[in-house]
Every structure is written in C-alpha cells, then in structure tokens.
Amino acid sequence: MNTETKPDIDIDRSVGDFRYDVDYAFDAGVGLTEKTIDYICDVKGDPDWVRKFRKDGYKKFLEKPMPTHWASKDLENIVFENIRYYLSQGQAPKRSWDEVPEDVKRTFERLGIPEQERKFLAGVEAQFDSEAAYSNIKEAVGKQGVIFVGSTEGLQKHPEIFKKWFGKVIPSGDNKFSALNSAVFSGGSFIYIPPGVKVSHPLQAYFRINAQNFGQFERTLIIADEGAEVTYMEGCTAPKFETATLHSAVVELVALKGAKIQYITVQNWSANVFNLVTKRGLAHEDAEIKWIDCNIGSRLTMKYPGVVMKGRRARGEVISIALAGDGQHQDTGAKMVHAADETTSNIISKSISLGTGRSTYRGMVHIPKHLKKCKNNTECDALLINANSRTDTYPAITVRGQGHSVQHEASVSQINAEQIFYMQQRGLSEAAAMSLAVNGFVNDLVQQFPMEYSVELKRLIDLEMEGSVG
Amino acid sequence: MKTLSIRNLHASIGEKPILRGLNLDIPQGEVHAIMGKNGSGKSTLAKVMAGHPDYTVTEGDVLLNGQSILGMEPDVRARLGLFLAFQYPMEIPGVTIANFIRAAVQARLPEGEELEATEYYAKLYAKMDELSIPRAFTSRSVNEGFSGGEKKRCEILQMAMLQPSYAVLDETDSGLDIDALKVVSSGVNALRGPEVGMLVITHYQRLLDYIVPDKVHVMGEGEIVLSGDKDLALKLEAEGYDWVTAKK
Numbered sequence: 001m002n003t004e005t006k007p008d009i010d011i012d013r014s015v016g017d018f019r020y021d022v023d024y025a026f027d028a029g030v031g032l033t034e035k036t037i038d039y040i041c042d043v044k045g046d047p048d049w050v051r052k053f054r055k056d057g058y059k060k061f062l063e064k065p066m067p068t069h070w071a072s073k074d075l076e077n078i079v080f081e082n083i084r085y086y087l088s089q090g091q092a093p094k095r096s097w098d099e100v101p102e103d104v105k106r107t108f109e110r111l112g113i114p115e116q117e118r119k120f121l122a123g124v125e126a127q128f129d130s131e132a133a134y135s136n137i138k139e140a141v142g143k144q145g146v147i148f149v150g151s152t153e154g155l156q157k158h159p160e161i162f163k164k165w166f167g168k169v170i171p172s173g174d175n176k177f178s179a180l181n182s183a184v185f186s187g188g189s190f191i192y193i194p195p196g197v198k199v200s201h202p203l204q205a206y207f208r209i210n211a212q213n214f215g216q217f218e219r220t221l222i223i224a225d226e227g228a229e230v231t232y233m234e235g236c237t238a239p240k241f242e243t244a245t246l247h248s249a250v251v252e253l254v255a256l257k258g259a260k261i262q263y264i265t266v267q268n269w270s271a272n273v274f275n276l277v278t279k280r281g282l283a284h285e286d287a288e289i290k291w292i293d294c295n296i297g298s299r300l301t302m303k304y305p306g307v308v309m310k311g312r313r314a315r316g317e318v319i320s321i322a323l324a325g326d327g328q329h330q331d332t333g334a335k336m337v338h339a340a341d342e343t344t345s346n347i348i349s350k351s352i353s354l355g356t357g358r359s360t361y362r363g364m365v366h367i368p369k370h371l372k373k374c375k376n377n378t379e380c381d382a383l384l385i386n387a388n389s390r391t392d393t394y395p396a397i398t399v400r401g402q403g404h405s406v407q408h409e410a411s412v413s414q415i416n417a418e419q420i421f422y423m424q425q426r427g428l429s430e431a432a433a434m435s436l437a438v439n440g441f442v443n444d445l446v447q448q449f450p451m452e453y454s455v456e457l458k459r460l461i462d463l464e465m466e467g468s469v470g
Numbered sequence: 471m472k473t474l475s476i477r478n479l480h481a482s483i484g485e486k487p488i489l490r491g492l493n494l495d496i497p498q499g500e501v502h503a504i505m506g507k508n509g510s511g512k513s514t515l516a517k518v519m520a521g522h523p524d525y526t527v528t529e530g531d532v533l534l535n536g537q538s539i540l541g542m543e544p545d546v547r548a549r550l551g552l553f554l555a556f557q558y559p560m561e562i563p564g565v566t567i568a569n570f571i572r573a574a575v576q577a578r579l580p581e582g583e584e585l586e587a588t589e590y591y592a593k594l595y596a597k598m599d600e601l602s603i604p605r606a607f608t609s610r611s612v613n614e615g616f617s618g619g620e621k622k623r624c625e626i627l628q629m630a631m632l633q634p635s636y637a638v639l640d641e642t643d644s645g646l647d648i649d650a651l652k653v654v655s656s657g658v659n660a661l662r663g664p665e666v667g668m669l670v671i672t673h674y675q676r677l678l679d680y681i682v683p684d685k686v687h688v689m690g691e692g693e694i695v696l697s698g699d700k701d702l703a704l705k706l707e708a709e710g711y712d713w714v715t716a717k718k
C-alpha cells in the first residue's frame with residue numbers, strides 16, 4: 001500500500017476506513033490453544049496468577065456453548081481457528097507522541113487523536129491491535145494520584161487494587177466471550193481515581209484494529225474511590241477487510257461510596273467486525289454509574305451494559321443509540337440488577353434500522369422481593385427507515401415485592417414519506433432530509449454526549465444515511 | 471416576462487384522475503387567488519407542482535420561467551425558487567425550527583460555502599419579530615405540538631427566510647384568529663414584489679381584503695372554470711359556487 005498519499009484522501013468520508021502497513025514484532029500466530037496463551041503470558045511477562053486466570057478462562061471458553069439458542073445464528077460464522085489473538089510492536093506504551101513509531105502514529109494522527117488530546121482531554125490511551133502505542137495523562141491529573149495505564153501495567157505495578165476488583169464484577173465464566181477475553185486479554189485501561197478526586201476533563205481510550213483476521217480483546221477496569229468522579233470515553237474503528245474481525249472486550253467499573261462514573265462509547269466499526277462486548281459496573285452506596293453507548297457499524301454487535309446497584313440509593317443508567325445499517329445487526333440493551341433498597345435505574349434506548357439492518361433491544365431489570373422503594377424507568381424507541389428494516393424488543397422485567405416503581409415504554413416508528421416530502425420541499429435532498437429526521441430522532445440522547453462527540457456522532461449518522469438513500 | 475405556467479395539466483392518484491387539463495399563468499409580480507369547493511383539487515395542484523411522489527402527471531406541463539420542472543426532484547424545484555406553504559404542515563420531532571430553516575438556507579448556498587451563523591440568526595430573529603413569533607420557538611421541534619395557527623405562522627416564517635420566486639400558499643388563513651390573519655398577511659405582503667409570483671389558495675374572501683389579489687380563479691373538478699378580478703371573490707362569498715358550475 002502506498003503510504004505517501006495522505007493529503008489526497010478525504011478523511012471526512014472514509015472515517016476509519018484506511019490502513020497503513022505495520023511490522024509486528026510479536027505475533028501469536030493463527031488459532032487458539034494453550035500455547036497461544038503461554039506465548040501471550042511470556043511476551044507480557046504476566047505473573048503466575050494471571051497465567052492461571054487466563055488458562056481458567058480458556059477452559060470456560062471451551063466449555064461454554066455459543067449462545068445461539070437466543071442470540072443470532074451469525075455467531076456460528078466466527079471461525080476461532082482463523083483468528084490471530086495477539087499482535088504487537090512491543091510492550092511499553094510511549095508517553096510522548098514523538099516516540100510512537102511513525103507507522104502507528106500516522107494512523108492516530110489521521111483519526112485526530114493527538115489533536116483531541118490537546119483540546120479537551122485529561123488523558124489518552126491509544127491502542128493499536130493488541131497493545132497501547134501511547135498512553136499519557138496530563139501532569140495535573142497525575143499529581144492528584146489518578147492512575148491511567150494499560151491493563152498490563154496496571155496488574156504489574158498496582159497489584160493490590162487491581163487484584164481486588166479484576167474479574168469480580170464480570171466473572172470469566174459470565175458468558176463465552178467474557179471467558180475468551182479472560183484467556184487472551186491484552187490492552188485496555190486500568191484507571192484508579194483516589195477518594196474525592198473529581199477529574200474535570202474526560203479520559204479517553206481509542207481502540208484501533210489494523211490487522212486482518214485479528215481479534216482485539218482489551219480489558220478495562222475502572223475504580224472510582226469514595227466520592228471520586230470520572231468520565232471515560234472510548235472510540236473504536238477498523239478498516240474494511242474482506243474477512244471477519246473479532247472485537248471482544250470486557251469492561252468492569254467499580255464506583256465506591258458516593259462515586260460517579262460516566263462511560264461513553266462511540267464505536268464505528270467497519271461492517272465485518274463481530275463486536276461482542278461485556279460491560280458491567282458495580283455501584284456502591286450513593287454511587288452512580290452511567291453508560292452512554294453509541295453503536296454504529298459492525299456486522300453483529302452484542303452488548304448489554306449493566307449496573308449492579310449493590311449499595312443503598314445507588315443509581316444506574318444506560319443511554320444507548322444503535323444504528324443498524326444495511327446487512328448489520330445491532331443486538332444491544334441493558335441489564336439493571338437492583339441489590340439494595342432505594343436504588344434507581346434508568347434505561348433509554350433508541351435504535352435506527354436502515355435497509356436490511358436489524359436492531360434488537362434486550363433489557364433485563366431485576367428487583368428482588370426483599371427490597372424496598374426501588375425504581376426503574378425503561379424507554380425504548382425504534383425507528384425503521386425502509387420497508388425491510390427490522391426491529392425486535394425483548395424486555396425482561398422481574399419485579400418482586402411491593403413499593404417499587406417501574407415504568408416501561410416502547411415505540412416503533414417509521415420515517416414518514418410526507419415528512420421527507422415536506423423537508424425536500426424546503427430544498428433538502430432526500431438523503432439530507434433522512435439524516436435530519438434520524439438526527440432528530442436521537443437528538444435528546446445526543447445532547448448527553450460531550451460536545452466534541454455529539455458533533456462526531458452527527459457526522460457518522462449523516463455518512464450512514466448518505467449511503468442508504470437513492 | 472418570468473412566469474410560472476401550468477399547461478393542460480392532468481394528474482392522477484392511483485387510477486383516479488384529479489387534475490383534468492388545468493391551465494394557469496402566474497407572472498412574477500402578481501398575486502393570484504384560487505378558490506373552489508372542497509375536494510376540487512386545489513391542494514393536489516399545489517403538491518403536483520412541488521413534486522409529491524404520490525401523484526402521476528399523465529399529460530401537460532409545469533414551467534418555471536420557461537423550464538419544465540416535472541422531471542425534477544422536489545428539492546431541486548424548491549431550490550429553483552418554488553415554495554409551498556402546506557395546508558397541513560408536517561411535524562419533525564427532534565429537529566428544531568432554527569436548525570431546520572438553517573439546513574434549508576444552507577442547501578441553497580454554493581457547494582463549500584458555509585452559512586454565517588450570526589447573520590443567519592439576526593435575520594431569523596428579525597423575521598420572527600415581524601411575524602410575532604416568540605423567540606422560544608427557535609428551539610422547539612418543527613411543528614411538534616404547535617397549534618394550528620402557530621403552524622401556519624411557521625410556514626410563513628420559512629417562506630420569509632427562503633425568499634422564493636414563486637410561492638403557493640395552501641389555506642394559510644385557515645385556523646388563524648383575526649390578529650394572526652393580519653400578521654400573516656403582512657408577512658406575505660412584505661414578500662410581494664416584482665420578483666415574486668404568488669398563488670394563494672383560500673376559502674375565505676376575508677383573506678383577500680388583506681392580501682389583495684391581481685386575479686381570482688375558481689377551481690372545479692380539477693380545472694379552472696372561471697377567472698376574474700378581486701370582485702369575483704366577493705361574488706363567490708355572497709352566492710356560493712353553484713352559479714359558476716351552472717354557467718359552465
């Protein structure tokens with residue numbers, strides 16, 4: 001591939017669809033066996049407990065069936081033997097962009113990451129295939145005792161906090177893909193915010209898949225100590241490959257007493273990525289965990305961010321936007337487990353299906369009998385653009401006991417030809433009219449994203465719509 | 471002279487013919503009114519001109535300054551200068567009036583040119599003031615939850631911002647109270663000028679006291695059955711439509 005053509009490429013249109021060749025120093029090869037796991041452990045210098053944890057995860061991965069009895073049959077098309085499980089140029093992420101190897105750096109520059117960092121971020125980690133190429137936080141934030149490093153560095157340098165929570169919110173055996181991640185995880189962030197520290201700007205991670213037939217298995221653990229506050233944002237892209245790529249992350253959040261964690265995802269995977277992610281948070285007394293999740297692209301996304309509200313008055317929230325383009329399936333939702341009195345959860349989900357795209361909402365809300373005064377509000381709205389677009393809703397709300405308040409609203413709407421005609425009469429092209437209607441549909445949720453991300457989101461929606469009309 | 475010309479226009483919905491050989495010329499600088507019974511095809515004419523996809527033109531033509539617009543997409547016709555104030559304006563949830571009109575104004579600029587935000591808002595606020603539309607409306611979703619009269623006022627606001635060369639107002643006076651009627655009429659009159667041709671569809675002679683037309687046409691069964699000056703509207707109001715059909 002000619003790598004000298006950068007100025008010629010219209011970055012606005014191609015989003016993440018470009019790729020520069022890179023030499024990998026470490027390559028675990030194709031397929032997954034115990035040997036693959038040993039290779040990864042050796043390269044990373046994992047302590048024994050991690051090697052054991054990985055092997056145990058691998059065992060569970062083999063034991064667990066594919067969840068095709070309820071999930072999409074498309075999962076059967078993942079060929080685990082064809083996937084490359086670990087690829088990196090080396091270990092230690094650089095603290096300065098100047099030290100990041102040129103072939104990797106230009107990818108992130110093109111995605112605008114260093115620029116965003118300068119403008120509005122408190123810290124950035126940029127992962128390229130299996131490992132972070134760059135990781136840094138602003139000095140002032142570091143001085144407050146905030147730790148923001150990759151998972152490997154986290155488990156090696158901060159074992160006391162890391163071990164305490166790692167794998168506790170999401171056990172390896174939670175599902176087949178969390179087990180797989182436990183076996184081969186690499187990259188992702190480890191974040192610790194000391195008591196009372198409120199990080200005013202977001203910390204951001206960017207996950208980039210660059211290699212074909214590759215599986216990215218990052219592992220993120222965020223702990224906000226008592227009264228701490230943090231916003232974490234992740235972005236993801238991959239170029240378009242001919243063959244399927246797998247992204248299977250595990251994200252665990254722990255909000256201790258009175259802490260607040262906001263976790264924002266804007267994913268824009270290319271159309272052959274299987275995106276199978278497990279995300280869950282544990283909210284202690286008076287703590288708040290909010291997932292803001294935007295899923296655009298991928299071949300199949302399965303993701304149901306959850307909050308276990310384990311302390312009194314804990315709050316959990318999931319705000320999600322999913323856009324299923326032609327041939328894509330967004331299977332998303334939320335899990336809210338109420339495990340203490342006076343806990344509150346809120347789920348707002350909006351999905352858009354274009355062409356043959358399909359969006360599925362699965363929501364689980366669990367309020368057991370012995371609890372008092374719990375509240376849940378669930379709203380899910382689906383918008384269908386074409387006659388063959390599809391949406392399904394599977395709410396599973398179990399509420400036992402008395403004195404709880406539970407609300408559930410669902411709607412399915414279609415863009416109406418009269419609305420499009422009305423907008424066209426004002427001079428907007430059909431595609432622009434569609435975009436405007438779709439942006440209008442998700443507008444109230446987009447408002448909840450930080451400004452920089454809401455602009456990006458609008459642009460991504462416009463791009464998807466452009467391809468779908470006419 | 472620049473004219474919007476409708477020539478022997480026949481249009482159907484499904485198999486059902488609605489317009490049956492309609493002829494009408496609206497030169498720039500003139501205001502024409504169309505009156506006619508319910509169901510005679512007035513809104514159909516407006517929508518066919520604007521390019522609504524449900525209607526099929528089976529014969530005839532619509533020419534904008536000599537150029538046939540029938541093969542064009544609705545948005546292309548709009549950008550050529552044709553504006554339609556809808557009898558039933560659509561609601562667009564989540565899209566604010568300010569953003570909607572802005573997108574429409576932007577769509578008229580040459581490729582690569584960005585609308586200047588401060589100038590845009592200055593103009594928008596000025597037009598809103600003229601139409602007595604409170605500022606709070608800029609952040610409300612287009613037509614969502616608007617009263618009937620507010621919707622009509624918002625149509626005129628859009629017209630004022632887009633400055634079309636031909637405007638078709640489909641029953642913009644319906645549902646307006648007396649004060650609103652005056653405000654809307656003065657908004658329409660403000661746009662009148664040698665560069666603009668207007669077609670005003672109405673059931674009420676009263677509107678024509680405020681927007682005085684150059685010509686009045688009567689529509690019956692998909693064609694113009696009678697044309698005259700503004701006094702024709704008075705006669706129609708007094709005597710109804712039966713004498714027109716009888717005469718024919």
Ligand SMILES: Nc1ncnc2c1ncn2[C@@H]1O[C@H](COP(=O)(O)OP(=O)(O)OP(=O)(O)O)[C@@H](O)[C@H]1O
Pocket residue numbers: 483486488506507508509510511512513514515524557
């Ligand atoms: N989608 C449709 N399917 C069938 N008939 C239709 C359709 N749309 C319009 N028509 C018919 O076409 C005829 C003309 O309707 P149109 O709305 O143009 O009348 P109008 O003159 O504007 O009436 P009004 O004064 O009540 O607004 C009516 O008989 C109407 O029922």
Ligand SMILES: [Mg+2]
Pocket residue numbers: 512513514557640641
């Ligand atoms: Mg009508």
